[in-house]
Amino acid sequence: MKQHEDRRNEILDTAQALFYRVGYDRTTIARLINEVGVAKGTFYHYFTSKEQLLDELLDRGYRELGPILERIAEDRDRSAVERINEVFRVSNRWKADNRALIIETTRVVFRDENIRLRQKNDEKATETFAPVFSRIVAQGVEEGVLDTPHPEDAGEVIFLLSRSMGDIIARLFLQAVEDPRHMDALTHKLDVYERATERIIGAPEGSIELTDAAELRRLVGAPPWTDAAAGPQEDPTEARS
Numbered sequence: 219m220k221q222h223e224d225r226r227n228e229i230l231d232t233a234q235a236l237f238y239r240v241g242y243d244r245t246t247i248a249r250l251i252n253e254v255g256v257a258k259g260t261f262y263h264y265f266t267s268k269e270q271l272l273d274e275l276l277d278r279g280y281r282e283l284g285p286i287l288e289r290i291a292e293d294r295d296r297s298a299v300e301r302i303n304e305v306f307r308v309s310n311r312w313k314a315d316n317r318a319l320i321i322e323t324t325r326v327v328f329r330d331e332n333i334r335l336r337q338k339n340d341e342k343a344t345e346t347f348a349p350v351f352s353r354i355v356a357q358g359v360e361e362g363v364l365d366t367p368h369p370e371d372a373g374e375v376i377f378l379l380s381r382s383m384g385d386i387i388a389r390l391f392l393q394a395v396e397d398p399r400h401m402d403a404l405t406h407k408l409d410v411y412e413r414a415t416e417r418i419i420g421a422p423e424g425s426i427e428l429t430d431a432a433e434l435r436r437l438v439g440a441p442p443w444t445d446a447a448a449g450p451q452e453d454p455t456e457a458r459s
Contacts, residue, residue: 226264229254230278233271238318242272242326269335272326275319276339280346283312287350298358302419303427305350310433317437321395328388340381348373355419365420372419379418383411394438401438405429 232254236245247268251261265271290304313320327336351373358364366372387407393400412428415421 225256225260229256229261229264230271230275233268234275234319237272237275237322242268242322269326269332272323273335273338276323277342279312279316279319280342283308284346287347291350291353294357297363298354298361299363299421299425301354302351302358302421305347305354306428307430307433309347310430310437314433314436317439320437321392324388324392328385328392336384340377340384343380344374344377348377351376358419358421363421366418369419375418376415379414380411383407387411391438398438401435404438405431405434408434 229250233245233250236250236253245268247258247261250268250271251258254261265274286308287305290301290308293301296304323339326332327339352370355364355366355372356369359366359369387404390400390404390407394404408429412426413423415428416423416426419426
């Protein structure tokens with residue numbers, strides 16, 4: 219069993235490295251099995267397609283996040299609002315740390331022909347985040363800092379809203395990756411989602427921070443000195459030297 223899992227993870231690790239290096243579309247099964255050093259039959263013993271590889275890489279990421287989110291939910295030394303913000307900080311940091319995978323995943327799953335893959339990804343995200351989020355919201359209602367009559371459903375509602383806004387946010391994200399001038403439009407839509415989340419859980423206005431400007435720029439690849447309206451600017455540290 220250990221050898222089976224080791225080989226499976228070796229294929230996944232190599233696929234992830236190739237997706238990072240040359241992109242999803244240019245990563246062929248032939249190139250992948252050549253880099254891993256296995257026969258084609260061995261590859262198909264573990265995976266049925268390249269799409270399954272991408273799906274399982276995402277699944278592995280969600281499994282890594284799960285225990286971290288659980289620890290945040292159980293940390294009663296912080297308020298519910300602080301823990302909600304920490305959940306999203308952890309998520310944003312993980313996305314930025316796995317920038318290439320997130321960009322390639324977004325490009326692939328939001329293609330019209332990949333609607334089933336997108337649905338599976340949405341379901342995994344909801345399964346990972348919604349129960350933790352709902353538990354924290356229920357604790358926030360007990361603390362008196364949040365106000366919603368159905369805290370147990372809050373996580374599901376918030377992630378259903380995320381799904382409904384997913385297409386336009388994904389499109390703006392990919393546009394911002396190509397051109398930082400789209401950052402303003404992306405930030406605006408994320409702010410709309412942020413404010414809607416506050417209303418769903420009855421949080422004070424401005425208390426919920428679902429996005430972090432620095433992590434968002436790291437994910438998009440825009441330098442911190444970029445003026446979104448004017449496009450990339452000269453690095454101020456170079457200008458002073």
